[in-house]
Amino acid sequence: MNPTRREVIATALALSGGVNPPLAEAKEPKFTLSTFDAEVTVPLGHPLMGGGITPAKKIDDPLLAHGFVLRGVGKPVVFVALDWCEIRNGAYELFREKIAKAVETEPVRVMLCALHQHDAPIVDVEAQQLLENTKRKARSATSRFWRRSCLVWLMPRRSA
Numbered sequence: 001m002n003p004t005r006r007e008v009i010a011t012a013l014a015l016s017g018g019v020n021p022p023l024a025e026a027k028e029p030k031f032t033l034s035t036f037d038a039e040v041t042v043p044l045g046h047p048l049m050g051g052g053i054t055p056a057k058k059i060d061d062p063l064l065a066h067g068f069v070l071r072g073v074g075k076p077v078v079f080v081a082l083d084w085c086e087i088r089n090g091a092y093e094l095f096r097e098k099i100a101k102a103v104e105t106e107p108v109r110v111m112l113c114a115l116h117q118h119d120a121p122i123v124d125v126e127a128q129q130l131l132e133n134t135k136r137k138a139r140s141a142t143s144r145f146w147r148r149s150c151l152v153w154l155m156p157r158r159s160a
Contacts, residue, residue, distance in 0.1 A: 029072045031070060031071065031072035032072065033068055033069070034069045034071070035066075035067070035068045036066075036068070037064050037065060037067070038065045039063065039064055040082060041059055041062045041063040042056050042121050043056070044057065044059070047121065048120060049085050049118050049122060050085070050121075053119070063082075063083035063117070063120055065080055065082050066081050067079055067080035069103050075105040075106060075109055076104065076105040077109045077110075077111075078099055078110045079111045080111070081113055081115055082114045083115055084121050084122070084123060085114060085117055086123070086124070087114045088122070089124055089125060089126045090124075090125035091123040091124060094125075096110040
């Protein structure tokens with residue numbers, strides 16, 4: 001009787017107790033989750049919805065940036081939700097770069113979204129520059145406000 005290759009392998013596995021697990025099992029990666037929030041409310045008189053509605057006259061509720069940082073495998077991943085109408089173009093990229101630098105990761109690992117409240121700012125650096133070049137009084141967002149938001153308010157704090 002000439003056993004086939006398949007039969008020899010099956011017999012060998014049966015006699016050896018099957019396929020053995022590796023001698024040293026890999027440890028499960030430890031994940032940590034840090035949350036943060038920051039107030040990103042516009043100052044009174046600041047344009048809202050890209051100038052589409054009346055500028056801010058009073059603050060009923062603060063606008064916030066909520067987020068979390070997930071660490072464990074590879075570089076950290078950051079999720080941020082802004083209580084703003086929109087954040088576009090260069091402002092979007094600048095926010096992601098600054099947040100990434102604060103948590104020692106790459107901008108591509110920062111997920112940033114605006115929750116689209118209509119009584120909140122639209123931050124678009126390029127649109128504001130176009131408006132300023134036409135010498136119109138319309139404003140999307142003041143550069144002082146969005147730069148301060150990006151550079152100061154949105155720096156995630158590490159949890160202890």
